[in-house]
Every structure is written in structure tokens, then in C-alpha cells.
Amino acid sequence: MSKAFTKESEQDDDDALPAHLQIPANAKNYMTPKGWNRLREELHVLVTRERPELTQMIAWAAGNGDRSENGDYIYGKKRLREIDRRIRFLTKRLENAEVVDPESREPTDQIFFGATVTYARPDGSEHTISIVGIDELDLDKGYVTWISPIARTLTRAREGDVVVLRTPAGDEELEILQVEYKALD
Secondary structure, three states, X not given: OOHHHOOOOOOOHHHHOOHHHXXXXXXXXXXXXXXXXXXXXXXXXXXXXXXXXXXXXXXXXXXOOOOOOOHHHHHHHHHHHHHHHHHHHHHHHHHOEEEOOHHHOOOOOEOOXXXXXXXXXXXXXXXXXXXXXXXXXXXXXXXXXXXXXXXXXXXXXXXXXXXXXXXXXXXEEEEEEEEEEOOOO
């Protein structure tokens, strides 16, 4: 069947993502081992459990007659498209992943991907963040993506350095207190 007769768009799955989740052009998709395993597990569940169960339900609903007013069939087809889109997205992300294990990094006080950094703001408050992959963003745990403004500001700096973070509210000096490479939760 020609693509002209399908409802699927030819738009790349990454284009539908918010800007903070898109991988920059010509950049690798850096991930920690835990992030890679989480995405792989999600893909496995979708392919081996959710999709087969859903296709079985769609087949049952299709056998019930008129599909135009069959809620189970209509919802099932919509959900199947969502699952297939997510499977394509996860497959692409995992294929392009560059897994970097922070624990296996040689000891250094310089900040790179996977670093857990403690820094002080001018008001004296201390904050700790870990620089992780785009798909691992979790602000509640202090995980920021390597493409975030704060991670880009801190990258390549060393323990004891003072860096300037440019924000909409103005420039802010951050003093790097500690840099470590450890396993993340």
C-alpha cells in the first residue's frame, strides 16, 4: 500500500519531542548504564507484553462486527499506533546510544558526562547535580542532561574553579566544591 493512504506522518519521531529532549545534530546520545537498561527494559515490555496483548484485544474487537462504532477497536488501534511510535523511538535511541559508565572513569577533578558535582551559589547555598543522558532527566534526583545550560557551563571545569552561568535573570557565579564519578540510582 502506498504511504499516501496511511495516516502515519513521515515526521521523524525526534521532531515531535520538546527541545530539551532532542539530541543535538551530529552529537552522540550519551547515556549511563542505568539509563540504557531502563530504556531497554521499557522496549522489552512493549514488544513482548503490551503490544501482543493489545493486538489480541484488537482482533477480538474487530470480530465483534461494525468497527466504526466499536470503542475497543478504535481505542485499540490508536493505542497500537502510540506503542509502535514509542518502539521506533526507543529502538532508535538505543541504537545510537553511547553508554558511559561514571564508575569506570579514571579519577579526575574535571567535569565531564557522568560527573556528580557539588557547587555553591553566591548566596552560600550548595547544590548537587549529576550530569546524565537526555532520556535520564530527573530534577527531583538532581539529574540534569548534558545539554542543559548548567551542565554545559560546568563541563571541563575543575574542582575549585568558579564558572559563570548565564541565566535570563543575569549572570551567576558558581564555585565548584566537589567532583566525583559514582554509580547513580
